[in-house]
Amino acid sequence: xxxxxxxxxxxxxxxxxxxxxxxxxxxxxxxxxxxxxxxxxxxxxxxxxxxxxxxxxxxxxxxxxxxxxxxxxxxxxxxxxxxxxxxxxxxxxxxxxxxxxxxxxxxxxxxxxxxxxxxxxxxxxxxxxxxxxxxxxxxxxxxxxxxxxxxxxxxxxxxxxxxxxxxxxxxxxxxxxxxxxxxxxxxxxxxxxxxxxxxxxxxxxxxxxxxxxxxxxxxxxxxxxxxxxxxxxxxxxxxxxxxxxxxxxxxxxxxxxxxxxxxxxxxxxxxxxxxxxxxxxxx
Amino acid sequence: xxxxxxxxxxxxxxxxxxxxxxxxxxxxxxxxxxxxxxxxxxxxxxxxxxxxxxxxxxxxxxxxxxxxxxxxxxxxxxxxxxxxxxxxxxxxxxxxxxxxxxxxxxxxxxxxxxxxxxxxxxxxxxxxxx
Numbered sequence: 001x002x003x004x005x006x007x008x009x010x011x012x013x014x015x016x017x018x019x020x021x022x023x024x025x026x027x028x029x030x031x032x033x034x035x036x037x038x039x040x041x042x043x044x045x046x047x048x049x050x051x052x053x054x055x056x057x058x059x060x061x062x063x064x065x066x067x068x069x070x071x072x073x074x075x076x077x078x079x080x081x082x083x084x085x086x087x088x089x090x091x092x093x094x095x096x097x098x099x100x101x102x103x104x105x106x107x108x109x110x111x112x113x114x115x116x117x118x119x120x121x122x123x124x125x126x127x128x129x130x131x132x133x134x135x136x137x138x139x140x141x142x143x144x145x146x147x148x149x150x151x152x153x154x155x156x157x158x159x160x161x162x163x164x165x166x167x168x169x170x171x172x173x174x175x176x177x178x179x180x181x182x183x184x185x186x187x188x189x190x191x192x193x194x195x196x197x198x199x200x201x202x203x204x205x206x207x208x209x210x211x212x213x214x215x216x217x218x219x220x221x222x223x224x225x226x227x228x229x230x231x232x233x234x235x236x237x238x239x240x241x242x243x244x245x246x247x248x249x250x251x252x253x254x255x256x257x258x259x260x261x262x263x264x265x266x267x268x269x270x271x272x273x274x275x276x277x278x279x280x281x282x283x
Numbered sequence: 284x285x286x287x288x289x290x291x292x293x294x295x296x297x298x299x300x301x302x303x304x305x306x307x308x309x310x311x312x313x314x315x316x317x318x319x320x321x322x323x324x325x326x327x328x329x330x331x332x333x334x335x336x337x338x339x340x341x342x343x344x345x346x347x348x349x350x351x352x353x354x355x356x357x358x359x360x361x362x363x364x365x366x367x368x369x370x371x372x373x374x375x376x377x378x379x380x381x382x383x384x385x386x387x388x389x390x391x392x393x394x395x396x397x398x399x400x401x402x403x404x405x406x407x408x409x410x411x412x413x
Contacts, residue, residue, distance in 0.1 A: 147375050152389040161305070165393040169368025173361050231365040231372040257367075 007051040007064075011072075014099045016092065019079060023100065024072035025065035029057025032133065032280065033106035035097050036064040037113030037120055039139075039259065040088075040202055041163060041195025042186050043071030046114070049265030055273060059280055063104070067096060069194050086197035090205040093120055098128060110279055112136035112272075115233065115258060116198055119144070119206040122215070122222060122241060126208060130219035134279045136272075137224045139258050141237035142244060143207040146199070153196040163195055164188035171257040172229035175264035183259045208241070217247030221282070223275050224248060227256035251275075284351045285336075286315055286322045286358065287402045288409075293324075293334035295401050302401065303329060305394035311387055313398075314343035317351050324398070345383040345395075353377055357399070360407045369395065 006028040014021045026044055028051040036047045044064035051062050066073040067088075075081040093116070101109050111132045113121045118140025125135040152158050168184040187195070215222060222245055226238030235252045242250035253260055253271050260268040296302050306329040313324040316339040323337040339348070347369070349357065356366045357373055365372035370392070373379035381388065388395060 148370075149385075152386065155386070155389070157386060158390045161393045162389045165396050166368075166371065169371055169396060171367075173367050229364045229367060231368065231376055 005048075005052060006054075006057060007048065009072075012100070012103055014096070014103060016095045016099055019076050021068045021076050022073065023065055023068060023096075025063050025100070026051060027061060027063045028052070029060050029062045031059045031061055033101070033104075033109035034060040034062045034276075035101065035106075035109050035111045035132075036062060037097065037111070037117030038064070038067065038070070039115035039117060040198030041070075041190040043067075043073075043190075045071070045186055046183070046259065046262040048262070050261050050268075050272075053265075053269060055269070056276060060110070060276065063100075063106075063109075065096075065100060067093075069191065069197075071189075086191075086193050088116070088198045088201040088205075090123060090201055093201055093205075094123055094127060097124065098131060101131070108133040110134045110136065110276075112138065113140075114138035114261060115140075116202045116206075118224075118233065119202060122208055122212065122224075122245075123206060125215045125217070125220040125222045125245075126211060128220075129216050132220050134221045134223065134282070136275060137222065137238075137241065138260060139226055139230050139233045139238070140224055141226075141233045141241045142209050142212055144202055144233050144237070146203040150196055150199060150203075153199070154193045160188040160190070163190070167259075170230060170232060171259055171263040172227060172255055174255045175257065175267070179263050179265070183263050186262075208244070212241060212244035213246070215245045215248070217245060221279070222248040223279075224250045225253055225260070225271055225275070226250075227253045227258060227260050229255075229257035232258055284317060284354060285320070286317070286354055287405050289322065289334040289336060291405055292322075292402060293331045295405060296324075296331050296334075296398060299397060299401055302394055302397040305397055306330075306391060309387075309391050309394060311344035311384070311391070312342075313395075314339070314341060314346040315354075316340070316346060316348045317354055319351075343383060345381065345388050348380040348382075349373065349378070353379060358403050358406045360403070369399065 047064035118137040121135035121137035164184040
């Protein structure tokens with residue numbers, strides 16, 4: 001008999017700003033809805049280990065989606081996307097999980113995202129208070145201004161190997177080599193320009209400096225967790241985000257990098273299971 | 284400090300299957316420099332044509348400059364946080380300087396990372412890495 005993975009996949013149509021997007025998602029488990037947002041230039045495959053985790057699935061209905069323009073969520077056919085530079089904005093990005101939750105009739109889901117998804121967790125808590133039961137920000141921070149020229153991330157003479165190599169370098173050396181390579185592999189498969197376009201949100205459009213204090217954690221509790229080896233959104237930056245929000249918590253994750261859920265899933269669950277237990281115990 | 288024995292590094296790199304795939308079609312000269320010495324690696328069509336000690340500051344396609352302690356941390360068996368990567372980690376957080384043809388470095392970032400991984404393994408095998 002065939003051995004199946006726990007996750008099943010399907011498509012849902014989301015209407016955002018008058019455009020219809022065919023969005024792919026995979027789900028596993030039952031219980032409290034838990035939306036899972038991938039990192040920039042990647043896709044929902046990063047959550048495959050979490051989706052397989054029976055200890056999470058026992059209490060949570062996990063939903064890992066591919067953002068439009070990523071992996072199986074192909075660009076909308078009603079837009080001449082090939083005539084314009086792809087650029088992810090905060091406004092559009094926030095609408096994706098909010099619309100997805102509404103279309104799937106999810107009852108106050110938990111939101112967990114990593115990197116751009118970690119930033120988004122904080123933005124959702126700030127700009128959509130109470131819509132989400134809790135927001136978990138992995139590798140999130142107040143802001144992450146670009147530290148160097150990003151033009152090589154979308155350049156005709158530079159292949160996807162550059163993005164893969166760069167992302168391999170932001171994993172922790174202690175993480176299992178096979179999973180570090182798989183993390184990089186996913187980065188080698190994004191469409192040209194999408195990673196760089198996502199970084200518009202990461203580097204420019206996300207900035208909670210001076211605003212984070214308005215997050216009401218009685219409506220949406222905020223949990224911030226950051227890997228020790230994340231040189232992009234560092235533990236110091238994650239701690240600063242949590243410190244700016246009354247009631248938010250921060251935890252550093254020793255021995256992990258920028259992709260905790262996929263570079264070292266066994267280590268990651270040590271940090272995330274207590275957070276999910278705490279969320280589950282909340283009224 | 285000596286970053287690697289040039290002869291052993293050349294033979295190790297040329298025998299490394301991942302480097303050979305990542306470095307295909309690459310022509311470049313790399314200069315890996317500490318304040319007192321440099322390791323000069325010439326790559327021709329994806330193979331190491333020569334590897335030798337030289338003086339710092341010589342023209343190269345790509346130069347990486349760091350203090351001795353920076354190189355020691357970078358080449359440690361298990362690098363401390365942010366020493367695990369050149370551009371994002373060492374340059375942004377630990378004062379490494381990279382100069383030259385950034386397009387070439389970006390296009391061959393995987394090959395460069397593999398070169399450093401082999402250097403790290405050599406240091407471990409000779410007891411030079413902490």
